[in-house]
Amino acid sequence: MELALDVLSWLAIVGGLFFMIVGTVGLLRMPDVFTRLHAAGMTDTMGAGFLLLGMCLQAGVGLLHAESLESLVQGALVLVRLVLLYAFLLFTSPISTHALARAALSGGVQPYTTVREG
Amino acid sequence: MFEHELFIAATAGILVSMSLALTRAILGPTVYDRVLAVNTFGTKTVLLIAALGFLTERPEFLDLALVYALINFIGTIAVLKFFEFGDLGLTRRAEAEAD
Numbered sequence: 001m002e003l004a005l006d007v008l009s010w011l012a013i014v015g016g017l018f019f020m021i022v023g024t025v026g027l028l029r030m031p032d033v034f035t036r037l038h039a040a041g042m043t044d045t046m047g048a049g050f051l052l053l054g055m056c057l058q059a060g061v062g063l064l065h066a067e068s069l070e071s072l073v074q075g076a077l078v079l080v081r082l083v084l085l086y087a088f089l090l091f092t093s094p095i096s097t098h099a100l101a102r103a104a105l106s107g108g109v110q111p112y113t114t115v116r117e118g
Numbered sequence: 119m120f121e122h123e124l125f126i127a128a129t130a131g132i133l134v135s136m137s138l139a140l141t142r143a144i145l146g147p148t149v150y151d152r153v154l155a156v157n158t159f160g161t162k163t164v165l166l167i168a169a170l171g172f173l174t175e176r177p178e179f180l181d182l183a184l185v186y187a188l189i190n191f192i193g194t195i196a197v198l199k200f201f202e203f204g205d206l207g208l209t210r211r212a213e214a215e216a217d
Binding site for chain 1: 184
């Protein structure tokens with residue numbers, strides 16, 4: 001049980017780091033604001049989601065080791081905070097992305113398009 | 119098992135991607151690129167605080183991460199509103215007076 005949780009949390013955290021770094025490389029290399037928003041949204045959902053999932057699994061390992069009721073409650077509260085953190089990110093990330101895209105559009109940034117023939 | 123190594127790896131990876139986001143914030147041709155990069159940087163800071171809380175085994179760091187996530191969101195929206203309207207609160211009143 002504990003080994004399975006450990007392996008899963010390693011996978012989740014390494015996967016989350018992968019998505020986070022790939023998304024940030026996209027933020028660096030994409031051609032304009034709107035495409036960069038797309039890359040940055042990736043880090044907020046997949047990257048942060050997998051990292052927080054891995055932390056939840058590690059907190060679950062801590063719960064397995066809990067000896068007293070008090071430490072069990074403390075561990076459960078850590079889980080609650082991690083889930084709350086992800087819930088906040090889940091709400092705030094699309095809102096700020098939307099606001100940023102609107103502000104950029106009304107601020108006169110031309111979206112990057114390919115030149116069509118004819 | 120290997121919790122310490124796990125969270126050291128997580129912290130290092132988050133720091134690498136934070137430095138990449140900071141590069142975009144410095145390079146960014148328009149102000150919106152910079153706002154986007156700072157917002158992404160803030161999200162990564164939240165995760166860094168959470169990982170550091172696990173690394174140092176101090177779960178109260180997660181409360182700081184929660185507060186930081188909310189402040190980051192409010193800050194981004196405030197900066198965007200300022201750049202879109204040139205003002206933080208007077209736009210509605212000016213519209214009402216114009217009517």
